[in-house]
Amino acid sequence: MVDIKDFKGIIELNNNSVSLFPGTKIIDVLKELENDNKELMVFPSSYHIATVGGYIGAGNVGIGAFQYGYFYHKALLSAKIISPKAEVELRGDDILGIAQAAGTTGVVTRAEFSTVNKEDWEEQVVFCKDISCVMSTMKLLLSDPMKTRRVTIEDYDTFTRVTSKDGDRWNVILSSKLKLGTRIDKIFDTIAFAAIYVYFNRKSPFKNYHYEAKLIDLKSFLEISTILKNKLGSSIMIHGDVMIIKSQPIVYSVFMSDVENFDLIMSILRDYGYYYNLHSYQINDYHEDPYVMQKIIELKRKVDPLDILNRGKVRF
Structure with missing residues (x-):
């Protein structure tokens, strides 16, 4: 060493x-x-x-x-x-x-x-009742990515637990020059990328907390997230940091739940062709x-x- x-x-x-x-x-x-x-x-x-x-x-x-x-x-x-x-x-x-x-x-x-x-990026949140709202927000952000420094998508359960603020079904948090949402206090230090599952390792609502993190294309992330929320509801928390990799929007996707739910979670991910062993x-x-x-x-x-x-x- x-x-x-x-x-x-x-x-x-x-x-x-x-x-x-x-x-x-x-x-x-x-x-x-x-x-x-x-x-x-x-x-x-x-x-x-x-x-x-x-x-x-x-x-x-x-x-x-x-x-x-x-x-x-x-x-x-x-x-x-x-x-x-x-x-x-x-x-x-x-x-x-x-x-x-x-x-x-x-x-x-x-x-x-x-x-x-x-530069001075304004942190904001766009509250979305459905996935179509998330998609339309992302379309605006992706039209000129250099105007936006960071983008995160979270479900209601994750967002409200991290921020202690009321959220909607889906919440798009951004640090941007574009004025798209409601201004919010600085929260990215707590939620961005690996910080999110480290944060919930100590403050998880789940008895047997576990997580998986995968890179998923934006369209698949939204589809998979919709399926998982419909099946597990508040028994799963979902967080995604959006990046542009080789000109494509890719989501660093984090799924957090009780360990016993991961057979279902992983099977749905495999249905979409996503599998690798983060914990290897x-x-x-x-x-x-x-x-x-x-x-x-x-x-x-x-x-x-x-x-x-x-x-x-x-x-x-």
């Missing part, structure tokens, strides 16, 4: 990028960038505790994903790694070999991220992008063929 928490700090700050040591906390980077009215292009919702190396090794989405997709599509420009057989600088597609790779291909020693201008210790079972997984395996074979780094966590 290698502790790199003191291997931290900003190496170089340019107009449109910042180079960082892996132990640097994301929140410290954001504070420094704020002095120049900048922020990271994409960064994790867990930015209060996340480090640069942790985000690269275990993350993929985050704040800004509605505009720019996964952090490794545009936000991560380059990285240096140390591996058992080589010290390598990665750029372009090669950088995908460390993306959500759980440290199996190298120890990151330096990473360069894109920055963007920090091997990244092959939960990595969403086959091409990125291919690049991880290629790099692993090149720099760590004896599987010394995080042994057994990747099949290669």
Whole structure:
């Protein structure tokens, strides 16, 4: 085990990028960038505790994903790694070999991220009585995605428990320049992406709390969510963060319920062709992008063929 928490700090700050040591906390980077009215292009919702190396090794989405997709599509420009057989600088597609790779291909020693201008986004909620309202709201947001930083869709049960405010059957929470809904106090720190199931791990209404998180296309997410709410009602809570991945709206979908309901939940997901094992210790079972997984395996074979780094966590 290698502790790199003191291997931290900003190496170089340019107009449109910042180079960082892996132990640097994301929140410290954001504070420094704020002095120049900048922020990271994409960064994790867990930015209060996340480090640069942790985000690269275990993350993929985050704040800004509605505009720019996964952090490794545009936000991560380059990285240096140390591996058992080589010290390598990665750029372009090669950088995908460390993306959500759980440290199996190298120890990151330096990473360069894109920055963007920090803007005043207004947090709002659009209250929807039905799915057609959600779809029409999403159509407006997707018509010009650069005007919106974050979008989350929640059912009544999730929204009311997180915000302690009254909601509707479906609620579209957005951080945007567009004026589409009712202004709301800042809540994204609590609900975005993985933060939602961590939050309910402590405050769940379910006796035997369990969750599954999957990437689902927007249309399927709305159809699956409708089926699950009709079958389980308040016995399931649904949360979805909307991103644009390869020009398509994709939802980081979180389903939370009692563990005994997951046979039904997983069967419906499989009916739509969605299945991977989020809780597996091997990244092959939960990595969403086959091409990125291919690049991880290629790099692993090149720099760590004896599987010394995080042994057994990747099949290669």
